Amino acid sequence: MSGSTTERPGLSEALGYARSGDVLIVWKLDRLGRSLAHLIEVVQQLHTEGIGFRSLQENMDTTTSGGQLIFHIFGALAEFERALIRERTQARLSAARARGRIGGRPPRLSADQIRMAQRQLQDPDLTMAEVAQAFHVSRTTLYRALKKTAQG
Numbered sequence: 001m002s003g004s005t006t007e008r009p010g011l012s013e014a015l016g017y018a019r020s021g022d023v024l025i026v027w028k029l030d031r032l033g034r035s036l037a038h039l040i041e042v043v044q045q046l047h048t049e050g051i052g053f054r055s056l057q058e059n060m061d062t063t064t065s066g067g068q069l070i071f072h073i074f075g076a077l078a079e080f081e082r083a084l085i086r087e088r089t090q091a092r093l094s095a096a097r098a099r100g101r102i103g104g105r106p107p108r109l110s111a112d113q114i115r116m117a118q119r120q121l122q123d124p125d126l127t128m129a130e131v132a133q134a135f136h137v138s139r140t141t142l143y144r145a146l147k148k149t150a151q152g
Contacts, residue, residue: 011042020050028057029074033070054063108137109145117142118149 018024024046028030032055033039043062046053051065058074061067085144096103109117113135118129132142 015042015045017037018046018049018051022085023052023054023061023063025054025056027055029055029060029071029076030082036075039075040072043068109135109140109147111149114145114149121146 002129014024016118018084029039032043032053043053047062052061053071055074058070060070060074062071093103115133117131120134121128128139128142132139135142137145
Protein backbone atom coordinates (compact mmCIF):
# COMPACT_ATOMS: atom_id res chain seq x y z
CA MET A 1 0.00 0.00 0.00
CA SER A 2 1.31 3.41 -0.88
CA GLY A 3 2.16 5.79 1.94
CA SER A 4 0.86 8.72 -0.10
CA THR A 5 -2.73 7.52 -0.08
CA THR A 6 -4.92 9.42 2.35
CA GLU A 7 -7.58 6.71 2.46
CA ARG A 8 -5.75 3.88 4.18
CA PRO A 9 -8.02 0.85 4.68
CA GLY A 10 -5.14 -1.28 5.98
CA LEU A 11 -4.13 1.33 8.54
CA SER A 12 -7.74 1.89 9.57
CA GLU A 13 -8.18 -1.85 10.06
CA ALA A 14 -4.98 -2.12 12.12
CA LEU A 15 -5.97 0.86 14.28
CA GLY A 16 -9.43 -0.62 14.81
CA TYR A 17 -7.93 -3.95 15.85
CA ALA A 18 -5.23 -2.57 18.21
CA ARG A 19 -5.97 -2.42 21.94
CA SER A 20 -4.30 -0.76 24.91
CA GLY A 21 -0.96 -2.42 25.55
CA ASP A 22 -0.46 -3.39 21.90
CA VAL A 23 2.32 -1.99 19.72
CA LEU A 24 1.72 -1.02 16.09
CA ILE A 25 4.78 -1.99 14.06
CA VAL A 26 5.57 -0.61 10.59
CA TRP A 27 8.50 -1.41 8.33
CA LYS A 28 9.39 2.21 7.63
CA LEU A 29 8.19 5.52 9.05
CA ASP A 30 7.02 6.90 5.70
CA ARG A 31 4.64 3.92 5.35
CA LEU A 32 2.50 5.31 8.17
CA GLY A 33 1.82 8.72 6.69
CA ARG A 34 2.96 11.24 4.12
CA SER A 35 2.97 14.38 6.23
CA LEU A 36 4.47 15.17 9.60
CA ALA A 37 1.08 16.39 10.80
CA HIS A 38 -0.55 13.06 9.88
CA LEU A 39 2.25 11.03 11.45
CA ILE A 40 2.02 13.01 14.68
CA GLU A 41 -1.77 12.70 14.67
CA VAL A 42 -1.67 8.91 14.26
CA VAL A 43 1.05 8.41 16.87
CA GLN A 44 -0.77 10.77 19.27
CA GLN A 45 -3.98 8.78 18.73
CA LEU A 46 -2.07 5.58 19.45
CA HIS A 47 -0.52 7.11 22.58
CA THR A 48 -3.94 8.31 23.82
CA GLU A 49 -5.31 4.79 23.42
CA GLY A 50 -2.31 3.25 25.18
CA ILE A 51 -0.91 1.73 22.00
CA GLY A 52 2.81 1.87 21.30
CA PHE A 53 4.43 2.47 17.92
CA ARG A 54 7.58 0.97 16.44
CA SER A 55 9.27 1.55 13.11
CA LEU A 56 11.66 -1.26 12.25
CA GLN A 57 13.77 0.52 9.63
CA GLU A 58 14.45 3.55 11.85
CA ASN A 59 14.68 1.42 15.02
CA MET A 60 12.20 3.71 16.75
CA ASP A 61 9.96 2.91 19.71
CA THR A 62 7.61 5.67 20.88
CA THR A 63 6.86 3.97 24.17
CA THR A 64 9.93 5.83 25.46
CA SER A 65 10.50 9.60 25.63
CA GLY A 66 13.68 9.24 23.57
CA GLY A 67 11.73 7.29 20.98
CA GLN A 68 9.15 10.06 20.82
CA LEU A 69 11.90 12.62 20.20
CA ILE A 70 13.43 10.47 17.46
CA PHE A 71 9.96 10.02 15.95
CA HIS A 72 9.46 13.77 15.60
CA ILE A 73 12.94 14.24 14.10
CA PHE A 74 12.51 11.40 11.60
CA GLY A 75 9.04 12.64 10.71
CA ALA A 76 10.39 16.10 9.92
CA LEU A 77 13.22 14.63 7.85
CA ALA A 78 10.82 12.39 5.92
CA GLU A 79 8.58 15.35 5.11
CA PHE A 80 11.63 17.39 4.07
CA GLU A 81 12.77 14.59 1.75
CA ARG A 82 9.33 14.38 0.11
CA ALA A 83 9.35 18.16 -0.40
CA LEU A 84 12.76 17.93 -2.11
CA ILE A 85 11.53 15.13 -4.37
CA ARG A 86 8.44 17.17 -5.25
CA GLU A 87 10.59 20.23 -6.06
CA ARG A 88 13.00 18.23 -8.23
CA THR A 89 10.11 16.60 -10.08
CA GLN A 90 8.49 19.98 -10.77
CA ALA A 91 11.83 21.42 -11.94
CA ARG A 92 12.35 18.50 -14.35
CA LEU A 93 8.82 18.80 -15.71
CA SER A 94 9.29 22.55 -16.25
CA ALA A 95 12.63 21.98 -18.00
CA ALA A 96 11.06 19.33 -20.25
CA ARG A 97 8.19 21.69 -21.13
CA ALA A 98 10.72 24.42 -21.95
CA ARG A 99 12.38 21.99 -24.38
CA GLY A 100 9.01 21.39 -26.03
CA ARG A 101 8.15 18.07 -24.40
CA ILE A 102 4.52 17.87 -23.44
CA GLY A 103 4.45 14.48 -21.77
CA GLY A 104 1.60 12.08 -21.50
CA ARG A 105 0.35 9.51 -23.94
CA PRO A 106 0.55 10.25 -27.69
CA PRO A 107 -2.81 10.93 -29.35
CA ARG A 108 -4.54 7.89 -30.86
CA LEU A 109 -5.69 9.86 -33.90
CA SER A 110 -3.57 12.16 -36.04
CA ALA A 111 -4.90 15.47 -37.32
CA ASP A 112 -5.39 13.87 -40.76
CA GLN A 113 -7.37 10.99 -39.27
CA ILE A 114 -9.60 13.41 -37.36
CA ARG A 115 -10.29 15.36 -40.57
CA MET A 116 -11.12 12.09 -42.36
CA ALA A 117 -13.44 11.09 -39.52
CA GLN A 118 -15.19 14.47 -39.68
CA ARG A 119 -15.78 13.97 -43.41
CA GLN A 120 -17.06 10.43 -42.87
CA LEU A 121 -19.45 11.61 -40.17
CA GLN A 122 -21.12 13.92 -42.69
CA ASP A 123 -22.36 10.76 -44.43
CA PRO A 124 -25.82 10.07 -42.91
CA ASP A 125 -25.38 6.32 -43.53
CA LEU A 126 -22.38 6.09 -41.16
CA THR A 127 -22.71 6.07 -37.38
CA MET A 128 -20.17 7.32 -34.87
CA ALA A 129 -19.51 3.71 -33.84
CA GLU A 130 -18.78 2.67 -37.43
CA VAL A 131 -16.39 5.57 -37.99
CA ALA A 132 -14.63 4.87 -34.69
CA GLN A 133 -14.32 1.19 -35.61
CA ALA A 134 -12.79 2.12 -38.97
CA PHE A 135 -10.02 3.97 -37.10
CA HIS A 136 -9.65 1.21 -34.48
CA VAL A 137 -10.62 3.50 -31.59
CA SER A 138 -13.56 3.63 -29.21
CA ARG A 139 -16.46 6.01 -29.74
CA THR A 140 -15.34 7.88 -26.62
CA THR A 141 -11.86 8.40 -28.07
CA LEU A 142 -13.34 9.68 -31.32
CA TYR A 143 -15.73 12.02 -29.48
CA ARG A 144 -12.84 13.41 -27.41
CA ALA A 145 -10.64 13.95 -30.46
CA LEU A 146 -13.45 15.73 -32.31
CA LYS A 147 -14.25 17.89 -29.30
CA LYS A 148 -10.59 18.80 -28.78
CA THR A 149 -10.27 19.73 -32.47
CA ALA A 150 -13.42 21.86 -32.30
CA GLN A 151 -12.09 23.71 -29.23
CA GLY A 152 -8.88 24.54 -31.04
